[in-house]
Amino acid sequence: VSALLLVEHKDNKIAASTLNALTAASGLGGSVTALVAGSAPDSVVAEVSKLAGVSKVLVAKDAVFAHTLPESHASLLVETQKKHGFTHLIAAHSAFGKNILPRAAALLDVAQISDITGIEGADTFVRPIYAGNAIATVKSNDSIKVITVRGTAFPAAGHQDAAAPHEDAPAVGQKDQSEFVSEHMQKSDRPELDSATRVIAGGRGMKNGENFGLLYEMADKIGAAVGASRAAVDAGYVDNSLQIGQTGKIVAPELYVAVGISGAIQHLAGMKDSKTIVAINKDPEAPIFQVADYGLVADLFTAVPELTKKL
Amino acid sequence: MSNLRILVATKRVIDYAVKIRVNAAGSAVETANVKHSMNPFDEIGTEQAIQIKEALAKSKTGTAEIVVVSCGPVKSQETLRTALAMGADRAIHVDSDEELQPLAVAKLLRAVVEKEKPDMVILGKQAIDDDSNQTGQMLAGLLNWPQATFASKVELGDKSMTVTREVDGGVETVKTPLPAILTTDLRLNVPRYASLPNIMKAKKKPLAKFTAADLGVDIKPRLQTLKIVEPAKRQGGKIVESVDDLVDKLKNEAKVL
Incomplete structure (x- = not known):
């Protein structure tokens, strides 16, 4: 077993989900080689080489990898596999991994x-x-296993003292056919949704985007990330990047507080593996109460400020 | 003036509102006597093709022909008729009673693309049964075409498309030449319902049939399902009386504060 882990990074930071995927790669029982592609990946390479379980880092430094376009990245994976004969190709099941690995x-x-x-097992x-x-x-x-990993199912890999050696990945002739135009990322000082240990999420019961301020106040007090149900996103209260559910982010924090969320199947799919679930909803019949460890039947507009005060 | 041919791939799946049950043998999900419908992401794909066609017609800058394709058992034709009733022009059914995994479907679609030579193939980003999220990207790889996945907005240019994609933490915009692969995310559009007259008309639209053997494609499964189980049940349902009670339980019982 020899696994190749495709490292996702942005602005010189390794994506949190890559650390979970590394733990999964180590769990296959063989060596793990990390592949870092970028236009200037040196600081990421240095950081990756000190992640626990990484035995070697392959570096693809080329302007073509400045953005995470799929055509060049997929070809790089293929060429790297062919040269080194890796038995497993692995990445996080993130927008990045999902775009590149199937190709x-x-x-x-x-x-x-x-x-x-x-x-x-190595094949199961x-x-x-x-x-x-x-x-x-x-x-x-198949002789080669291509795998994407659900981040919340594996702990994040830690660090090792000795830095793993690095060498150049094979050159790739494939240029991207698609072209990067622009990106618009939501900036936040709060923890990232998919790696936060505490998450507070609002649903349609929040009534508008401004009222999410109540959740941000609570989140800041306990160091939580803020998320939302699809209903709240579709209603335009908050940005799509906050969506938790089957079609949004999958989260599994220590504490999940669902506020004004009824608990549609599609939302439960995104959070039901959380360790402790709290639901605050004025409708005692809301399905969210059936999965909640602690349900509070109350008007969120009085309960949430009171809770924030008492935390 | 552009005259496009758009191929839309659709899959017949268990309806999203149906509660899933695992069979007694633990080998599969029960599908007998269960309501099926078009994969929701494929409905969005069909709608997108129709909107492109309508926009071209309205601006008098071109025309589009929409060909829908589905790979699977004979009942997949119901899904194709739904797409035809929404506004697709003709359908192709690749008939197979075998289990079709994403790589096999991608190869069948490649064969259809080689016959039809479309300018664009639209697929749902994933099917809500196996949740693989692979087929569009695989087809793009097999054809050596550019791909724009998880689209929330599409603008057609001259022999190109500009696509806004949903990525972790925000959106990204990419531009690809045509032909290209597009996969749909939820917010791309809201699919229309087919009207009764259009459902009647759809029955007369052409539907061509092939088998995997006709297309010369090896569809042998690569993954073997060893077992399927129900997920572990959560022990929820406890109600607390007040905010004070909740804070106390979180601190002293759950110990998460």
Whole structure:
């Protein structure tokens, strides 16, 4: 078993989900080589080389990798696999990993195993299907396993004292056919949703975007990230990057506080693995109460400020 | 003046509102006598193709022909008729009773693309049954075409498209030449309902049939499902009486504060 981990990074920071994917890669039972592609990846390479479990770092330094475009990245994965004979290609099941890995799998003529939550052997994996309403165990019969990892299912990898050596990845002739135009990222000083240990999320019951201020006050007091249900995003209260659910982010913090969220199946799919779930809703029949460890039937506009004060 | 051909891939899946049940043998999800419908992301794909066609017609700058394709058992034709009723022009059914995994579907679609030579292929970003999120990217790789995945906005240019994509923490805009692969995210559009007259008309629209063998594609599954289980149940449902009670429980019982 020799695994190749595709490292996701932005603004010289390694994506949190890559640390979870590294733990999964180490769990395969063989060596883990990390692949870092970028136009100026030196500081990321230095950081990756000190992540626990990384035995070597392959560096693809080229202007073509300035943005995370799929055509060049997929070709790089394929060329790197062919040169070194890795048995597993692995990345986080993030927008980055989801975009690139299936393309590489097709070029290698192998299946991909998406969004794994467990490893039962080097060729056997556990993954949720039907938005987590069923859990499948699948065995790959391909010689190369291409895998994306659900971050919340694996702990983040730590650090090692000795830095792993690095060398150049093979050169790739493939230029991107798609072209980067622009990006618009939500800036926040709060913890990131997918790695926060505490999350407070608002739903349609928040009534408007301004009222999310109540959640931000509570979040700041306990160091939590703020999220939202799809209903709140669709109603335009908050940006899509906050969405938690089947079609948004999957989170599993220590503490999840659902405020004014009814608990549609699609929302539950994104948060039901949280350790402790609190629901605040004025409708005692809301389905969210059935999964909540602690339910408070109350008007959120009085309960949330009171809770913030008492935390 | 552009005259486009748009291929839209659709999958018949268990309806999103149905509660999923695992069979007694723990080998599959129950599909018999369960309501099925078009994968929601594919409805968005079909709608997007129709909106492109309508925009071209309105601005008198071109025309578009929409071809919908579905790979699967005979009942997939119901899904194709739904797309035809929404406004697609003709349909292709790739008939197979075998389990079709994403790589096999991507290869079948490649064969259809080689026959039809579309300018664009639109797919849902994922099917809500296996949640793989692979087929569009795989098809792009097999064809060596550019791909723009998880689209929330599409603008058509001269032999190009500019696509806003939903990525972690925000959105990214990319531009690709055509032909290209587009996969849809939820916010791209709101699919229309088919009107009764259009449902009637759809019955007369052409539907061509092929098999995997006709297309010369090896569809053998690469992944073997060993078992399927229900997820662990949460023990929820406890109600607290007040904010004070909640704070006390979080501190002293759950110990998360």
